[in-house]
Amino acid sequence: MEDVAAALRHDRGRLGRSSTAEKVADILRDRIADGSFVPGERLSEESIGAVLEVSRNTLREAFRLLGHERLLEHRLNRGVFVRVLSAEDVADIYRVRRVIEGAAVRQGANVTPAALAMIKEAVTEASAAAREGRWQDVGTANIRFHQSLAALNGSPRLNETMRQLLAELRLVFHVMRNPRSFHEPFVARNLELVELIESGRTAEAERALESYLNDAEELLVRAYIPEP
Amino acid sequence: MEDVAAALRHDRGRLGRSSTAEKVADILRDRIADGSFVPGERLSEESIGAVLEVSRNTLREAFRLLGHERLLEHRLNRGVFVRVLSAEDVADIYRVRRVIEGAAVRQGANVTPAALAMIKEAVTEASAAAREGRWQDVGTANIRFHQSLAALNGSPRLNETMRQLLAELRLVFHVMRNPRSFHEPFVARNLELVELIESGRTAEAERALESYLNDAEELLVRAYIPEP
DNA sequence: AACATAAGAATCGTTGAACAATTCGACAAG
DNA sequence: CTTGTCGAATTGTTCAACGATTCTTATGTT
Numbered sequence: 001m002e003d004v005a006a007a008l009r010h011d012r013g014r015l016g017r018s019s020t021a022e023k024v025a026d027i028l029r030d031r032i033a034d035g036s037f038v039p040g041e042r043l044s045e046e047s048i049g050a051v052l053e054v055s056r057n058t059l060r061e062a063f064r065l066l067g068h069e070r071l072l073e074h075r076l077n078r079g080v081f082v083r084v085l086s087a088e089d090v091a092d093i094y095r096v097r098r099v100i101e102g103a104a105v106r107q108g109a110n111v112t113p114a115a116l117a118m119i120k121e122a123v124t125e126a127s128a129a130a131r132e133g134r135w136q137d138v139g140t141a142n143i144r145f146h147q148s149l150a151a152l153n154g155s156p157r158l159n160e161t162m163r164q165l166l167a168e169l170r171l172v173f174h175v176m177r178n179p180r181s182f183h184e185p186f187v188a189r190n191l192e193l194v195e196l197i198e199s200g201r202t203a204e205a206e207r208a209l210e211s212y213l214n215d216a217e218e219l220l221v222r223a224y225i226p227e228p
Numbered sequence: 229m230e231d232v233a234a235a236l237r238h239d240r241g242r243l244g245r246s247s248t249a250e251k252v253a254d255i256l257r258d259r260i261a262d263g264s265f266v267p268g269e270r271l272s273e274e275s276i277g278a279v280l281e282v283s284r285n286t287l288r289e290a291f292r293l294l295g296h297e298r299l300l301e302h303r304l305n306r307g308v309f310v311r312v313l314s315a316e317d318v319a320d321i322y323r324v325r326r327v328i329e330g331a332a333v334r335q336g337a338n339v340t341p342a343a344l345a346m347i348k349e350a351v352t353e354a355s356a357a358a359r360e361g362r363w364q365d366v367g368t369a370n371i372r373f374h375q376s377l378a379a380l381n382g383s384p385r386l387n388e389t390m391r392q393l394l395a396e397l398r399l400v401f402h403v404m405r406n407p408r409s410f411h412e413p414f415v416a417r418n419l420e421l422v423e424l425i426e427s428g429r430t431a432e433a434e435r436a437l438e439s440y441l442n443d444a445e446e447l448l449v450r451a452y453i454p455e456p
Numbered sequence: 457a458a459c460a461t462a463a464g465a466a467t468c469g470t471t472g473a474a475c476a477a478t479t480c481g482a483c484a485a486g
Numbered sequence: 487c488t489t490g491t492c493g494a495a496t497t498g499t500t501c502a503a504c505g506a507t508t509c510t511t512a513t514g515t516t
Contacts, residue, residue: 018304019302019304019469019470020469020470021292021469021470044496045496045497046495046496046497054470054471055470055471055472056471056472056497057285057288057470057471057472058469058470058471060285060289060497060498061288061289061292064249064289064292064293064296065292065296068292068293068296068297069296074247076246076247076478076497076498077477077478077479077496077497077498078478078479078480078496078497079496079497092383092384092385093385095381095382095383095385095386096383096385096386098331099327099328099331099381099383099386100327102331103326103327103330103331153323153327154323155320155323155324155327156320157320157321157323157324157393158323158324158327161389165385247498247499248498248499249498249499272467273467273468274466274467274468282499282500283499283500283501284468284500284501285499285500285501286498286499286500288468288469304468304469304507305467305468305469305506305507305508306467306468306507306508306509307467307468
């Protein structure tokens with residue numbers, strides 16, 4: 001009975017949060033994540049409102065939500081645009097990742113089996129997707145890997161920050177020509193990292209993560225095409 | 229010519245970012261910060277809209293903004309309320325602070341003189357305010373201290389996260405009966421911490437920060453009165 | 457008196473229309 | 487080629503309306 005109540009309490013969250021604005025935000029978030037909306041693209045209030053059959057006011061509330069998540073950029077009197085990340089943005093994102101994921105690894109000594117299982121699952125899925133050449137899925141699994149890695153901190157707020165951060169990163173992926181060259185090299189290193197954590201070699205894991213993020217950042221900035 | 233362009237590019241930021249909704253959000257943020265709105269209080273769309281002379285739609289956009297900053301809580305069909313933090317919220321905030329400020333201190337070895345000056349200024353102001361018994365100001369200076377400490381990370385995103393976090397913490401301060409007993413003990417420790425950083429004793433500074441945050445959290449949770 | 461129930465008031469959620477303010481592109485004038 | 491002007495298109499903001507949900511209060515039953 002106790003566990004049922006807990007499960008229901010978890011589902012409860014989905015009930016209350018059903019305002020039209022938030023549902024619209026969810027939809028748009030997904031469309032941005034999967035690349036239907038390209039970075040730099042303008043999102044017209046009128047046309048999107050017409051397609052989704054919501055009023056402009058409601059749509060604007062949704063835009064505010066996503067603007068605060070840094071997925072949309074609000075320019076006064078000009079509308080909202082899908083965010084275009086600069087090289088400095090990428091650098092800053094990796095700065096934050098080093099802090100949050102670094103802290104997570106440092107706490108990796110006392111990792112719960114459940115948390116470790118989630119991390120491992122993401123790794124194996126990334127490997128499977130890589131073997132079959134589904135590079136888009138490799139990227140997704142990779143994001144899940146880092147998300148569950150950051151979860152070792154045990155902080156809802158850090159989880160949320162991490163979620164936003166990785167959603168921003170996806171914006172960069174979509175302007176890359178060759179996703180394979182970026183994602184492929186890191187599948188093996190994910191596995192290496194999780195083994196270091198599992199065996200309790202915290203210091204080594206920390207160093208591995210450091211070089212991991214350094215390499216990823218450099219590769220990303222290099223493959224990145226800033227707008228003219 | 230080059231430097232003029234750079235200066236103008238800097239000023240550019242002030243042009244675009246003034247929409248009524250955001251200005252309203254700024255006002256409400258201040259009123260929440262200074263305690264004019266008490267945690268748990270409901271913010272009526274109609275009455276506040278009437279006073280500020282903005283339409284309900286504009287006000288709702290502002291509410292969305294502050295909701296995303298966790299200062300307001302949005303309950304469907306019931307309105308927005310000033311956030312009431314639970315004990316778990318406080319614990320989580322300190323979890324994040326340990327991560328962010330810890331990373332900042334760890335990078336404290338290569339601190340720029342300008343950044344150090346900002347930190348010191350906050351410390352001296354806190355001391356001055358404490359000497360004169362202005363405990364509200366002590367709290368404000370203390371927040372500035374930790375904000376500029378976190379800035380050692382050199383990350384705009386972490387600065388923003390920290391700003392939000394400390395704004396949330398202020399919500400707790402406002403339901404405390406005796407602000408003096410909370411703020412007073414930490415003025416001296418601020419000074420101690422900054423001296424450790426300045427002299428490059430990173431490991432000691434890290435330990436000092438750790439115990440600092442532990443003590444503050446415990447004191448805060450103890451002095452905290454959760455709602456029935 | 458205590459409790460459940462139902463009517464009513466208040467407030468939110470959402471829509472649609474309207475108008476002012478601003479941007480942008482085209483086109484003419486210098 | 488630059489500058490100024492006009493007009494179309496889009497956003498910013500307000501207003502009024504109505505259904506939906508919650509809160510309050512009065513009513514009636516046990």
